[in-house]
Amino acid sequence: MKQVTPHAGLLAAVLSIGAASMFAAGWEDYSHAAHPLGLLGAYGTPHALAFNLYGFVVPGLLAAWLGWRLRDAMQERGWMARIGAWLVLLSALAFAAQGMARLDPQDLEALSGRLHAASWMLWWIAFVPGALLLAFGAGPHAGRGLLGVVSAAAAIAVLALTIFAPAWMPIAIAHRIAFVCWFGWLTFAGYALAAKPRA
Known part of the structure; x- marks a missing residue:
């Protein structure tokens, strides 16, 4: 297998979560419990381009690179594992696209806002079946026996947090936890891919 950097998923998580924490701290009225993450990169927001770069685009591209390596490994x-890897790659690109389609607080129905929302939807809609297909298709080989279990758990968690959890917790919190679950899966997948195969 081609060399893979095991830290790619962890680096993506650190960049995105760090950017969200740092840029939100500089905005007195911003609340992680009430406002969407994309608002930090909206038009008219201080340092919006920097947040979009470090909060969405670079982490998404790191995740996509990891997805490409996963595709090679599968x-x-x-067919289930291969299609699952492609969907995971698509999910990562959709995450990055959220940083290129910026929200407009003055017009949430603007084209860029609709594209941002569509990118967010594509992120989880691609990831959930992709991770489930990986769970069934990856197999217990090459020291990666837990990859299937972790993939299934991440898929179920992201689905529950994006669809069901907003009924009993703030939607902004639910979506942030879903992102954290995704980043956790990316981190595990990076190290699992780099694990030395066992006979």
């Missing part, structure tokens, strides 16, 4: 695992 070539011999059957």
Whole structure:
């Protein structure tokens, strides 16, 4: 297998979570419990371009690179694993796209805002079936036996947090926890891919 940097998922998580924490701290009226993450990169927001770069684009591209390596690793695992890896890659690109389609607080129905929302939806809609397919198709090979279990758990968690959890917790909190679950999966997948194969 081609060399893979095991820290890519962790680096993506640190960049995105760090950017969200740092840029929100500089905005007195911003609340992680009430406001969408994309508002930190909206038009008219101080340092919006920097947040979009470090909060969405770079982490998403790191995740996409990891997804590409995962696709390579799943070539011999059957169609479920291969399709799952492609969907995970698509999910990562959709995450990055959120930073390129900025919200407009004055007009949430503007084209860029609709594209941002569509990118967010594509992020989880691609990830959930992709991770589930990986869970069933990856197999217990190459020291990566837990990858399937962790993929299934992450898929179920992201689905529950994006669809069901907003009924009993603030939607902004639910979506942030979903992002954290995704980043946790990315981190695990990076190290799992780099694990030395076992016979």
